[in-house]
Amino acid sequence: MSYPSDYKYSKDHEYVNVVDDTFGIVGITDHAQEQLGDVVFVELPEVGKKLEKGDVFGVVESVKAVVDCYMPVTGEIVAVNEELESQAELVNSDPHSNGWMIKIKIEDLSELDQLMDKAAYENYLQEQ
Numbered sequence: 001m002s003y004p005s006d007y008k009y010s011k012d013h014e015y016v017n018v019v020d021d022t023f024g025i026v027g028i029t030d031h032a033q034e035q036l037g038d039v040v041f042v043e044l045p046e047v048g049k050k051l052e053k054g055d056v057f058g059v060v061e062s063v064k065a066v067v068d069c070y071m072p073v074t075g076e077i078v079a080v081n082e083e084l085e086s087q088a089e090l091v092n093s094d095p096h097s098n099g100w101m102i103k104i105k106i107e108d109l110s111e112l113d114q115l116m117d118k119a120a121y122e123n124y125l126q127e128q
Contacts, residue, residue: 001030003122004096008115010072011124015096021109023078027100028060028069028091031125036062039091044080044101051075053111058101060091073111075104 007015013032017025033039041061051057051071058069081100084090090099106112116124 001034002096003030003118005118007096008072008112008117009121009124010070010115012070012072014070014072016072016106016112016115017096017100018106018112019103022105024073024075024104024106025100026057026072026102026104027095029121030095033092033095033099036060036067037064038062039088042084042088042091042101044084045077047077047080049077050107051077061088069101071104072115073104074107076107077102078105079103 004017007017009015009029013029015027015029019025039060039062043059045057051074053071053074055071056068057071060067060069080102084101093099
């Protein structure tokens with residue numbers, strides 16, 4: 001598994017790709033999609049919804065399980081990946097790029113400091 005070095009990762013296996021110190025692109029990690037198996041449905045929030053760190057922002061349904069996705073940082077939903085409505089399998093095939101889920105306006109950049117970098121996330125996975 002490969003994890004982009006410029007992303008931040010949560011213990012719940014979500015990532016944040018910080019775009020320009022204002023916006024972040026959020027999805028689930030390669031590890032998470034592998035554990036889930038074939039993703040068949042993704043439920044995402046409405047644009048404009050404001051969520052706190054730790055709030056559920058969506059649901060991923062796979063052949064194995066249905067799981068909640070949690071906000072890694074506080075923010076407002078500014079876009080959702082509408083391609084996932086008809087191509088939920090993008091979460092499996094390309095979780096860190098085309099399989100992104102939401103774009104958020106980050107409210108508090110300091111919350112990013114509580115997330116893991118690539119090395120810390122890989123160590124976390126080994127400890128599990």
